Amino acid sequence: MRYLKLFLFFTLFVLFSCEKEYTITFTENHLASKASENITINIPKAEGKASIVDPINTRIENHVIKSLQIGSSNSIQAKSIGASIDAFNNEFEAFKNDFPKTQQIWEAQIDGEVLYQSDQIISTSITAYTNTGGAHGILKISFLNFNSQNGSIISNSxxxxxxxxxxxxxxxxxxxxxxxxxxxxxxxxxxxxxxxxxxxxxxxxxxxxxxxxxxxxxxxxxxxxxxxxxxxxxxxxx
CATH class of the missing domain: 3.90.640.20 (Heat-shock cognate protein, ATPase)
Structure with a gap:
């Protein structure tokens, strides 16, 4: 009986340790422009073991930065979401200086959510809407799938x-x-x-x-x- 109790204790300890090691939780990260009310960003932020959550958060943040980029994605200079918000506002100010009579308001709304989570895979969705003066705004939904064990991105294939x-x-x-x-x-x-x-x-x-x-x-x-x-x-x- 004593050995059975020890075995059960050891089994529960191992299960608890494994679960704790790979447990990832998500909180909502809200960011907005201090200079304008027309930029709002709400994205999931992974919390847990750094080696797993850091690549997840970096990938999501880079996707937001790319979504706010004006012009070619090959010319992105912003290193953070805050810097990309400032760059977006600076581009809008330059646009107003070039077209002082325009009534056009630029806006950006980016929302993210966790669609699915297991001990194998995490699926997230990033919905980005931007309007920079065209005939209509641009809406794009992107799915990012991550390996729950190491935080690496999973391609469709x-x-x-x-x-x-x-x-x-x-x-x-x-x-x-x-x-x-x-x-x-x-x-x-x-x-x-x-x-x-x-x-x-x-x-x-x-x-x-x-x-x-x-x-x-x-x-x-x-x-x-x-x-x-x-x-x-x-x-x-x-």
Missing amino acids: ELFNDKEGVEKIAKPYYQNAIEDKNILSNPDEFTWPENIAYTEDGLVFLYNTYEIADYSEGVIEFKIPFDEVQPYLVFNNF
């Missing part, structure tokens, strides 16, 4: 062990989603999206505006239940 198998399952969902849409490519051929993520209800495939259709069609997405694609998923410990 790394989600599947059989991409062709997933495509066969996804194709009817895709065709149903694009029905009555003005698709730019052949509707009979499946087009892989730039963004795929885990959610509590299944695997979501998302196409941003202009990705497969005109702007007027908006964001196109569909979701496949996990039980249909589980055999083809690398991260399938639900």
Whole structure:
């Protein structure tokens, strides 16, 4: 009996230690421009073991910086979100100096959330809306998938062990989603999206505006239940 108690204690200790080592929690990080009320940013911030959460937070922050960049992403100089907010405001001030009679107001709204979290994978979504004086603002949704064990980014191709198998399952969902849409490519051929993520209800495939259709069609997405694609998923410990 004494040995059984010791075994149970050791087992619980190991389980608790492993859980504590890889536990990641998220809080909301709110940032706004001091010079303008037209920039608001709400993104998840990972907290826990530094070697895991630091690459996650860095990747999310860099994505926000890129979303606020005016001009080519190859010319990004800002090293922080605060600096990118200042750069955005400076560009707007330069725009007003060039066009003093304009009534155009620039704005940026960036919101992030955790879509799914397990001991294998974390899926996050970053929705960025920016308006810098065009005919309409630009809305872009991006999914960032992370390895829960080390914080590294997971590419779409790394989600599947059989991409062709997933495509066969996804194709009817895709065709149903694009029905009555003005698709730019052949509707009979499946087009892989730039963004795929885990959610509590299944695997979501998302196409941003202009990705497969005109702007007027908006964001196109569909979701496949996990039980249909589980055999083809690398991260399938639900």
